Amino acid sequence: MSWALEEWKEGLPSRALQKIQELEGQLEKLKKEKQQRQFQLDSLEAALQKQKQKVEDGKTEGADLKRENQRLMEICEHLEKSRQKLSHELQVKESQVNLQESQLSSCKKQIEKLEQELKRCKSEFERSQQVAQSADVSLNPCSTPQKLFATPLTPSSTYEDLKEKYNKEVEERKRLEEEVKALHAKKVSLPFSQATMNHRDIARHQASSSVFPWQQENTPSRLSSDALKTPLRRDGSAAHFLGEEVSPNKSSMKTGRGDCSSLPDLKSKMTELELRLQGQEKEMRSQVNKCQDLQVQLEKTKVELIEKERILNKTRDEVVRSTAQYDQAAAKCTTLEQKLKTLTEELSCHRQNAESAKRSLEQRIKEKEKELQEELSRQHQSFQALDSEYTQMKTRLTQELQQVKHLHSTLQLELEKVTSVKQQLERNLEEIRLKLSRAEQALQASQVAENELRRSSEEMKKENSLIRSQSEQRTREVCHLEEELGKVKVSLSKSQNFAEEMKAKNTSQEIMLRDLQEKLNQQENSLTLEKLKLALADLERQRNCSQVLLKKREHHIDQLNNKLNKIEKEFETLLSALELKKKECEELKEEKNQISFWKIDSEKLINQIESEKEILLGKINHLETSLKTQQVSPDSNERIRTLEMERENFTVEIKNLQSMLDSKMVEIKTQKQAYLELQQKSESSDQKHQKEIENMCLKANKLTGQVESLECKLQLLSSEVVTKDQQYQDLRMEYETLRDLLKSRGSSLVTNEDNQRSSEDNQRSSEDNQRGSLAFEQQPAVSDSFANVMGRKGSINSERSDCSVDGGRSPEHIAILQNRVTSLESSLESQNQMNSDLQMRCEELLQIKGEVEENLSKAEQIHQNFVAETNQCISKLQEDAAVHQNIVAETLATLESKEKELQLLKEKLEAQQTEVQKLNKNNCLLEGTLKELQLLSDTLSSEKKEMNSIIS
Incomplete structure (x- = not known):
């Protein structure tokens, strides 16, 4: 077992070991999948048992419900029979x-x-x-x-x-x-x-x-x-x-x-x-008694019938309820049966799927085991063939070592160039993507700002219309007040005339009183005294009426003063609102200037990106030509095979990238559709806003907050533009430094190893950058492929350095060098494919750039239209402000004149009040004199009566 585990792997090449490791990893994955499937099968079986238990419970419930239903049906039949009997007895008793x-x-x-x-x-x-x-x-x-x-x-x-x-x-x-x-x-x-x-x-x-x-x-x-x-x-x-x-x-x-x-x-x-x-x-009496008994029995039977009818109604209700319950139970039973059927079908499907999955897994495992065994046998055969070929290759390798050294030096230089170019291209691509994303964000922000500016302009228009309507109302009120002032003046002139008439009447009355006194002294008739009394009463009435009129006029003057104070306050508020509007117009102008500056900067950035893209395309073409020249070399068959394998890997990666690009294109299309829908919605909202002009006057206080938010956004945009400029300058400096480094590396072959180490460090940093950028763009598959390729290149460079040091020590390293040469050739082909992928990406980026330029042109047109509209609105607002200022100046002048007139009226009223007081005093004196005259007339009348009595 130890040989099966470790010893048989010692003499195998690195590729075979990698493949063996991959196969072992796949076996472990398959074992894990098998365990997962077994766990899923166990869980499905447990679920099956639960479902079976549920089905059995449902069956028992259905049987119970059927029993209850039968019992209820029997009760219903019994109740129907009893009802029929009762109805029959009723009929008999009625007969x-x-x-x-x-x-x-x-x-x-x-x-x-x-x-x-x-x-x-x-x-x-x-x-x-x-x-x-x-x-x-x-x-x-x-x-x-x-x-x-x-x-x-x-x-x-x-x-x-x-x-x-x-x-x-x-x-x-x-x-x-x-x-x-x-x-x-x-x-x-x-x-x-x-x-x-x-x-x-x-x-x-x-x-x-x-x-x-x-x-x-x-x-x-x-x-x-x-x-x-x-x-x-x-x-x-x-x-x-x-x-x-x-x-x-x-x-x-x-x-x-x-x-x-x-x-x-x-x-x-x-x-x-x-x-x-x-x-x-007697018989008739007995029959009458019998009839009475029968009537009593009839009443009893009727009561019994009513009770039985109630019982029947109750039984009917119970029957209806029981039938409804029976229907519900039947429906539940049907649903449960259907669920049981579906569950049984699903369980059978799950079983079949599990069995098929088991079979497929077993077949796959067997096939993979067979494949592994076949590969192991092949590898053993290849190992034996390699041992036989090893002796033959020694002689060839000694001759080819010198050629390989020259090729190695040239390939190292080219690899360094390619890696540097690749790093630059990747950095440029990342920069372009970042710039595009920022440009899109800036476009969105500009669109938002344009929408907000449109809203603000519409609100300004509405507020201007409201201010115009308010100014018209104020002018109407001023005209009305002027009319009231004229009326007050006329009433004052009338009151003055009335006071003069009263004075004339008083003087005439004094003259009349003097005449009356003279007449009394002359002892005239009593008729003249009565006339004088009536005249005095009329004078008193007129005096009271004049006092009432004076009070009414004073109250009216107070009301006019209050109205004038209110108008002054309203004019002050209007002036403050006009000042705010002026400030807002100035802020809008500043925002317009900032947006124009940002637009110019964005155009400059776009031109720079285009120039950089052209440069990158030229470099890519140059690299492609150099790679094509390198491909015409010996041992091309093995290289072609390796390149084909890597090509397949890259095709998979390209397909993934294409799917990502398609998804992005779909997102762009959806954004375009959303933009069109937003335009339509904006048009409809414009129409709605025109209808809702009266309700928008309450939103005037919100304009200040919106203006502050716009200022913040403009500051953010300006800061973003500054950061973009700094980033572009930094990237330019890095590009120049990298170019200088490449030139310095191409000058000497002695410093190749140090440069290779630095390039490896740069490659690692570029890999990190690539992974970050690709994670930013949500492309994990592409980042993994790049990382694998660059890892291979790093290992190849390290192996080359080791080979250059230990090349003359042992002849066994020659085979390793040959394998490494083949790996270098495969890496070159992978670089070619990478360059082709980069070209494809550049083309896609150019397409995206064209679309972005179109969107920018549309945005510029919209912005120009918006700027023209804002300029028109600002000019209109300025004109309205000038008109309002003139109106305010005129109203202030009219108010000052009216205040002067009011002061004059107050002075006249005070003079009239003093005159009225004087007249009141004179009236009091006249009343005293009248009383004295009345006493004199009474004494005269009494003396006349006495004289008449004496004469008679």
């Missing part, structure tokens, strides 16, 4: 109630008929008594023969009436018996014995009710068949009664003695009839 009600109605009718018959019998009895009295009178010898013929006619008429009634009752009884028979025939078909018995009892009651009282005495407890015999007996008795009646009629026609014998018979019949009527009344 019984209907029959009893019909019997009651028939009994009531018979009772009414019997009462009528009793009344008739009583009336006939009274008539018979009268006839008997008349017959007693006729027995006397003084009776005439005419009366004897007239008296026997009354009993015959009553008999005929009774006979007719009897016949009618017999017919009715027959009809009722037929109906009873029909009812019996119908009720026989019913299944229940209770109903038949009830119908028989009803028929008996009908028979008993239809029979006359004298028939009931003879047959009280017989069936309907015995009752049928009563009409015959009654017919016989009636015939006998007729025979008995006919004979007295005949005898009465001959003699009047037969009447006396018929009277007691009639009396006896009347008593019998009365007794029968009483019996019928």
